[in-house]
Amino acid sequence: MTQVGEGHETAADEAGPVLTFGAPTAGEILAERYQLEEHVNNDSAGRQVWRGIDVILRRSVAVVLRHPGGDSATEMLQAAVAASRVIHPNLVGVYDAIDEDQRAYVVREWVDGESLRDLIATEGPLDPARAISIAHSVADALTAVHATGMVHGNVHPGSILIADDNRVVLADARADSSDTVEGDVRAVGGILYFALTGHWPHAEVGNSALTDANRDNVGNPAAPRQIRAGVPAYLDDLTMDLLDRRVAAPASDALTAELGRLDAAAAEDDEYEDAGPLRFMQSGGSSSSEPSRSAPKIMIGVGALIVIAIIGLVFGIRAITGTSSDNTAGADTSATTPAGDDGEAVAPPAIPEKLKITGDMVRLVDAPPGSRTDADEAKLTVDGDKNTGWSTQTFRGAPNFGNTKEGMGILINLGEPRALSDVRVTTSVPGVTMDVRTGSSDPGDSSNGDKKLLKDYKSLSDEKPEKTTGTDSIINGFDPNAKYQYVLVFLTSLPPSEEGSGYKVSVNEIEVYGY
Incomplete structure (x- = not known):
């Protein structure tokens, strides 16, 4: 049983005090309604997570508690109140948010399962189909959040819960003034990267429980295909484009549609390699001023088609006019290894x-x-x-x-x-x-x-x-x-x-x- 819902650390989180005076105890009833049953853990923001019982409705709940309350808990409570207005199957349900001054707590849905962070720690990197399915669910939840004008601000392997029935739930919104819609979307790229590799590509404040990405000498994370075999090239490109701020980020609904397309292909065992260019990159669904790299990719593809057409035209003319030599008809027309400037065959690049x-x-x-x-x-x-x-x-x-x-x-x-x-x-x-x-x-x-x-x-x-x-x-x-x-x-x-x-x-x- 794991019920963490823990996300990234922030500077504001680190500043908040954690006291022992007024600490909750098992069996205690909060607000004359929520009975604390079991202390599950303390998260990176200094909050305690408890499994509890709503004694009125007789259902299990998660109680995320911080003491003291007051100003130090304002952001947590405001985020919970905002999240309670959005109802979506991939968002954790928020039931209550109470500040008692000495302590403050949020009461939310209890999810039987474990966080994505703990799942990867137990099972290792996921297969591409399951990684896509989880990212699709998260993007769908963000689409619902963004449609209300809100930002989630805490898309993280610790805040994504995988229920025992395989339902994927995004928990614990923690947005502040520095968080953006684009940040949420790029975090989905981080989730894909983490699910595929077991490494987290985003920097975190303080010590992190997550394994950092393999990086080059300037700090850029290695692509998933460089870390493990079996990651489709198209999925690799999608993940790295979401992480690359030089590439325009899509709107969350466009990303959801793209991941939904891949999710459906995975369910039918289709090949991702034939998925085509990144469709959201062609839609211009982002406000980013950075140019997209997809346009050059498309131009390269168009150029290649033109070259192939010219080659085909030349061989067609030679066949019609009979100018080719007699032994041309029996020549092997299959693909050959490219030749270098000296005419010697050039071997394809090796994979380290x-x-x-x-x-x-x-x-x-x-x-x-x-x-x-x-x-x-x-x-x-x-x-x-x-x-x-x-x-x-x-x-x-x-x-x-x-x-x-x-x-x-x-x-x-x-x-x-x-x-x-x-x-x-x-x-x-x-x-x-x-x-x-x-x-x-x-x-x-x-x-x-x-x-x-x-x-x-x-x-x-x-x-x-x-x-x-x-x-x-x-x-x-x-x-x-x-x-x-x-x-x-x-x-x-x-x-x-x-x-x-x-x-x-x-x-x-x-x-x-x-x-």
Whole structure:
């Protein structure tokens, strides 16, 4: 049983106090009507979520409670009152909103099921058909909200509930003056991305329970098809266009219609690849001033058709006039591999794959002075389990290892030179400064060896690395014409320790992708 309805964190949420005085207890009856049965959890906004009973109507309810009430709970109550005016099968029903000064609470429909966040944590990324179905339901709910002139402002894997009967419900509107209709629509792209990959592409305030998207060196999330196989190209384009602010966002009703079309195709086992261009991109249903990328795509398609027509015309004329050579009639007219400038066949671009790395292929690099007492943990960074890893010691005074050393890292020996694409690193928290360096040999697992290694190894980028904004990072910059055997993931600055004193981080997983 999970009944969270938790969404993103906001700066306003973080400012709200959470007190123990006046805290609710099981069995207590609020407003002489709502009996608290079970404390389910506390959400990111500092609110308690309870399962309760409406003693008058004898039905289960969810009670979202915050104490104290008053000004700190005004936004929560106003959003609930506004949401209660919209009735839709994919919106959670809001029954009551009460401010008792010491505490305030919203009483809403209880949904037997779990949040999308918890579903993904349990089952992993969803198949494309189910991801589309969930996104379609969310977009349909937003269409109803936007039709009233409201904004939801909290479309998030924690606020989407999946009922035991597979009904999809959007809960806990939390709109403020900074939220927009476009933000709601783009959040649907985030939901698609999360459902397909298990990663969340939007930045969040504070520590997030969601795994951050794999990103390139400028912070852009990798496309779903780069993360997992089996994502249709059309769905991949749709998801990334919704996330890309350079592409005009559709109106919520246009997005609902498009997702409905795909949902119906999935129900009939149709191919998404034949779904055609993004229809809402042609409708101009957005107020965004940014140009759409669909027009160039369409022009490329038109140009291709013209080229094909010209080629067909030329071959037709040659056939009619008989100018082709005798052996042309027996030639193989099937598609061939394109040729380069030198006439040699050009192979299609390879898709990078995750390289197999075992614990005996990695070691700790500890720029002196260092005790090297945690060297045995290096193998945990490549064990395939993101719940284990190598943890640095807690350093006091400064994030750059307390001004005691140049840094620390993990050296990977691939066993043989390989063409590489990128390195993907998962850390326990964001705010790490790190880069990837390469060299021609391992001078030895010792303090002197590490000194020589750091002197000889070169970073993939000439630019100074920036702090990570999430827990998952993609570092690229490998020369496509070179091969690498030794790869060093090197940390030069640490984030504040989760324990609240000093600086510390865990490197939970390192993955190397190549060809």
